Amino acid sequence: MTGRARVFGDDINTDYIITSRRKRESLDPQVLRHYLFEEINPCFAASIAPGDLIVAGRNFGCGSAMEVAVTAVVGAGIRAVVARSFARTYYRNAVNNGLLPVVCDSSGIREGDPLTVLRAPSLAVHNERSGEILAADSLPAIMWAIIDAGGLVPYFQKHGDFVDARETKE
Amino acid sequence: MPGQTISEKILSAKSGRHARAGDVVVCRVDGALGTDGSTPMALDYFEAMGGSGVHDPGRVAFALDHYAPAPSRHTAQLHQRMRTFAARHGILVWEVGEGIGHQLMVESGRAMPGGLVVGADSHSVTYGAVNCFATGIGSSDLAAILMCGKIWLKVPPSIRVTLSGALPRGVFAKDIALALAAELGADGAAYQAIEFAGPAAARLPFDDRLVLSNLAVEMGAKNGIFPGLIEADADARYAREVFIALHELVPRVALPHQVDRVVEIGRALGTPVQMVYLGTCTGGRASDFHQARDILKAGGGVARGVQLVVTPASRAVLETLARDGTLADFIALGAVIGAPGCGSCCGTCGAIPGDGVNVISTANRNFQGRMGNSAASIYLASPVTCAAAAVRGAIADPREIAP
Ligand code: SF4
Numbered sequence: 001m002t003g004r005a006r007v008f009g010d011d012i013n014t015d016y017i018i019t020s021r022r023k024r025e026s027l028d029p030q031v032l033r034h035y036l037f038e039e040i041n042p043c044f045a046a047s048i049a050p051g052d053l054i055v056a057g058r059n060f061g062c063g064s065a066m067e068v069a070v071t072a073v074v075g076a077g078i079r080a081v082v083a084r085s086f087a088r089t090y091y092r093n094a095v096n097n098g099l100l101p102v103v104c105d106s107s108g109i110r111e112g113d114p115l116t117v118l119r120a121p122s123l124a125v126h127n128e129r130s131g132e133i134l135a136a137d138s139l140p141a142i143m144w145a146i147i148d149a150g151g152l153v154p155y156f157q158k159h160g161d162f163v164d165a166r167e168t169k170e
Numbered sequence: 171m172p173g174q175t176i177s178e179k180i181l182s183a184k185s186g187r188h189a190r191a192g193d194v195v196v197c198r199v200d201g202a203l204g205t206d207g208s209t210p211m212a213l214d215y216f217e218a219m220g221g222s223g224v225h226d227p228g229r230v231a232f233a234l235d236h237y238a239p240a241p242s243r244h245t246a247q248l249h250q251r252m253r254t255f256a257a258r259h260g261i262l263v264w265e266v267g268e269g270i271g272h273q274l275m276v277e278s279g280r281a282m283p284g285g286l287v288v289g290a291d292s293h294s295v296t297y298g299a300v301n302c303f304a305t306g307i308g309s310s311d312l313a314a315i316l317m318c319g320k321i322w323l324k325v326p327p328s329i330r331v332t333l334s335g336a337l338p339r340g341v342f343a344k345d346i347a348l349a350l351a352a353e354l355g356a357d358g359a360a361y362q363a364i365e366f367a368g369p370a371a372a373r374l375p376f377d378d379r380l381v382l383s384n385l386a387v388e389m390g391a392k393n394g395i396f397p398g399l400i401e402a403d404a405d406a407r408y409a410r411e412v413f414i415a416l417h418e419l420v421p422r423v424a425l426p427h428q429v430d431r432v433v434e435i436g437r438a439l440g441t442p443v444q445m446v447y448l449g450t451c452t453g454g455r456a457s458d459f460h461q462a463r464d465i466l467k468a469g470g471g472v473a474r475g476v477q478l479v480v481t482p483a484s485r486a487v488l489e490t491l492a493r494d495g496t497l498a499d500f501i502a503l504g505a506v507i508g509a510p511g512c513g514s515c516c517g518t519c520g521a522i523p524g525d526g527v528n529v530i531s532t533a534n535r536n537f538q539g540r541m542g543n544s545a546a547s548i549y550l551a552s553p554v555t556c557a558a559a560a561v562r563g564a565i566a567d568p569r570e571i572a573p
Contacts, residue, residue, distance in 0.1 A: 011356055011428065015537050020516060024245065027211055039539060059357035059390060063537055064516070065292040067211055067308040088361050088392055089292055089306050096310040140194040142322055152310045156219035161318040162196045 001079055001100070003051035005113040005127075006044075008037070012056050013063030014090065016040050018072045020064070027068055029075025036072055048076050053117070055109045056083040061090020070097045080117050082106050082125055082136075095143045098151035104136040173403020175328040176395050177363040180303040184286045191327040191407070196320050200302070201229050201280045203271045203289035207236040207518075208309045210248045212290060213255055215313030224259040225319040231280060232256050233264040233271025238511030240266065241519040269484025269510040272296040272451040276380065277486055283399035288321060293451050293534065295387045299379035301398030306387065326363040326392045327409035329354075330402075333370035335417035340569035342461065343378035344453065344532070344552035346414060347385035348422040352432035353412060360390035362409055370416050371396060377457045384452045385534055388429045421555050421568060423530075426547035427538040435555065438565045443549070445529040446472075446560040447541075449481030449508065450515045453532025453553050456482075456490040462532075462557035463499050469561030469571045471503055478505040478560050479521045481513030517542025530559045 022035045037044040054060075054073065060083040061069060070093040073081070080100040084107065094101040102117060104125055109115065114128040123136040139147070142162075149155040174182065178189050185195035204212055209232055224230065232252050240246035249266065256263045264274050272293050274280075281287045281297030287304045288294055290312040297304035311321055331350060364386045366379075374382075379396050386394025421435040448454070448462050459480065472478050480500050482488040488510050491497040500507065506521060514520035515533050523529045523546035531541075536548035549565065558568035 013537050015539055019539060020518060021539075021542070024242070024518065027214070039544060059360065062356060062390065063292075063535065064207075065290070065306045065308060066207065067310060070308075085357055085360055087357070087390055089308065091361075093308040093310065096308055096314075140324070142194050142196075146322075152314055153215055153218045156221075156314065156317055160220075162314075162320055162322060 001117040003053040003115060004049065005055045005109050005111060005115050006052050007109060007111045008054065008056040010057035011059045011062055014061055014066050014069035015063055017061065017069040020066070023066060023068050029071040032068055032072035033076040036076055045076070048078070050077045052078055053115055054078055054081040055106050056081065057106065058084045060086050062087035065089035065093070067093045067097070070094050070099055074099050082109070082115065095146050096152045098147055098149070100147055102136045104134040106134070108132060172407050173405040175363065175402050175406045175408070176365055176397060176400050177303055177326055177328055177393060179400050180284060180286060181323060181325050183284070189325045191325050193325045194322060195325060196322050197286055198320055199229065199288055199315055200282065200285035201275065201287040202312060202315045203275055203291065203294060204230065204232045204312050205236055205271050205291050206234045206245070206248055206252060208290035208312065209252050211309035212312035212316065213251065215310045216316050219313060219317055221313070221317050224261065224316045227260040229319070230316065231262040231264060231271070231275070233274060234266045235264070235270045235511045236516065236518050238266040238509055238519060267485060267509050267511065269482070269487070270451045270454070270512055273454070273483040276300060277484060292387050293384055295391065295394050296380055296384040296451055298383035298386065298393045298395040299376065301396055301400055303393055303395065305393045324361070326361055328363040328365045329359055329410045329412060330365050330367050330408040331412045331414065332368035333366065333374070333414050333416060334368050335370055335415045337416045337419065340554060341419045341421055342552040342554060343374070343381035345419050345422045346416065347382050348424055348432045348550070349414060349419055350412070351385065351389055351424070351430045354389040356388065356428060356430040357390040359386065362391055364389070364391045364394040365402060366394070366396050377455050380455070381452055388534055421552060423555065423565060424536055424550035426536055426549065429534070429536060429550065435565070435567050438549070439567065441549070441565040442528060443530045443559045443564060444475060444527045445477045445479065445521070445523050446556050447479050447514050447529060447531035447533065448553060448556060449479070449483065449513050450533040451483060452534040454481060454483030454487065456487050458532060458553040459491055459496050459500070462553040463496050465554050465557035465568055465571055466503055466560060467499065469558065472560045473563030476560050476563050477521065478503065479508060479514055480505045481508035481520065482510045485510050514541055516540060530556045530565065532556055
């Protein structure tokens with residue numbers, strides 16, 4: 001997965017990602033994508049290019065657990081968020097919707113940096129501008145299974161239940 | 171092998187394997203809540219998953235609380251959709267006006283000691299007060315629970331927060347929670363559980379436990395659990411230990427727009443306020459209103475230019491206030507009384523502050539725009555500190571106003 005870094009700071013809460021006001025009008029990701037991050041950068045949504053990766057600092061997605069804060073991001077064609085840390089509900093919702101959460105030291109990444117998310121031998125982010133390879137926290141098998149399926153919906157369409165006890169091992 | 175924390179014990183019991191911090195387990199849930207904020211989307215997921223029957227409808231409840239009463243045709247339709255789905259599948263619905271789902275989960279006994287009880291709302295952590303593993307989940311998780319009754323969970327490491335001593339006059343559970351938020355920071359407990367311990371935790375009144383568990387999520391915690399039926403082993407491992415001496419605490423205020431921007435009351439004195447909000451799943455119980463009323467009466471009422479908005483957390487709370495005269499007191503004080511529910515907390519219904527307005531609230535969140543207007547500023551404090559601000563028209567020390 002390769003894309004351009006779109007950089008945000010620490011403590012980006014779900015209301016900043018997409019305001020509850022917009023959520024009241026529609027839950028459709030294709031509508032909501034046009035209002036992504038409008039509270040902090042009204043021009044952001046219009047400037048998203050396919051393949052862009054969100055990069056943030058600590059505690060990305062804190063605040064309300066509202067899942068549209070993930071589906072609106074997925075709806076905009078963004079497939080991974082790279083952050084120093086995530087709020088746990090955002091992390092969960094990301095996995096469940098097939099958005100890859102990458103936890104690593106994102107502090108050296110600048111706006112527009114070309115990034116590649118590497119899966120093997122272990123999860124890492126390659127910053128092609130600086131040449132740095134940032135080691136990321138690994139994901140347990142069940143999370144990969146859900147992300148690879150494209151989220152819980154395709155996962156349940158296929159299995160109808162949580163399957164394979166081995167997936168529950170770290 | 172070292173012993174287990176409360177969270178590890180409950181998740182072991184629910185997953186049928188010896189669960190350790192860091193493991194990912196699939197667990198059967200004992201109870202699940204969906205709100206009108208999260209359920210419509212869960213129903214979309216459920217349909218997209220190909221769901222037909224609900225796995226165990228008796229374990230699920232829906233609350234119509236965030237849009238109560240529905241402020242628009244669109245939200246009224248969301249309620250209709252939830253009612254129709256619930257009726258078809260035999261799921262309990264807490265109607266508009268019955269209260270905040272979290273409060274009702276606790277009042278109804280659906281959150282039980284030793285259980286795994288989840289809700290598609292971040293403040294589901296509130297039920298940790300009754301000694302269950304309680305955590306917030308997403309709409310997709312709720313859909314999976316409707317499909318199969320199960321959820322995947324990463325077993326969290328725990329932070330033990332030991333409380334000692336007794337609270338001084340004028341200092342309340344909210345002040346403990348804000349002190350903890352300042353200590354840990356807004357993400358200081360991310361991916362971790364907070365386990366309360368110590369003699370003072372055991373003595374803490376139930377309403378106060380609910381406040382501490384409720385606010386655990388503001389430090390990023392996965393749950394905030396009190397001991398009870400399930401206790402930690404003496405040799406359980408903790409990621410971190412925090413000690414709070416209650417007798418050393420003073421009233422505190424969280425400044426806009428971050429819950430961990432906490433100062434002692436002395437550093438916020440005199441900040442003018444134009445709106446005071448008493449309510450929410452943090453500060454909307456009968457004891458909160460009693461404490462606030464006492465300060466308001468002792469201080470001679472609400473200052474000119476201050477709008478006081480009162481929203482009980484549930485109909486049972488409203489009934490208590492009606493029976494014991496507190497409701498009449500608030501009406502006489504000029505308060506606006508909202509229907510039990512989330513009210514003004516997240517700007518979805520209820521009174522919305524105007525531009526440039528400073529609000530002081532008993533809620534748990536003060537993000538910019540949280541109450542529906544990003545040009546307003548929100549301060550968070552205990553019910554008595556909020557009441558003191560209503561009396562003075564500015565942030566004031568409740569200890570200077572008898573009782
Ligand atoms: S009262 Fe506020 S914090 Fe509690 S559930 Fe309702 S909106 Fe959320």
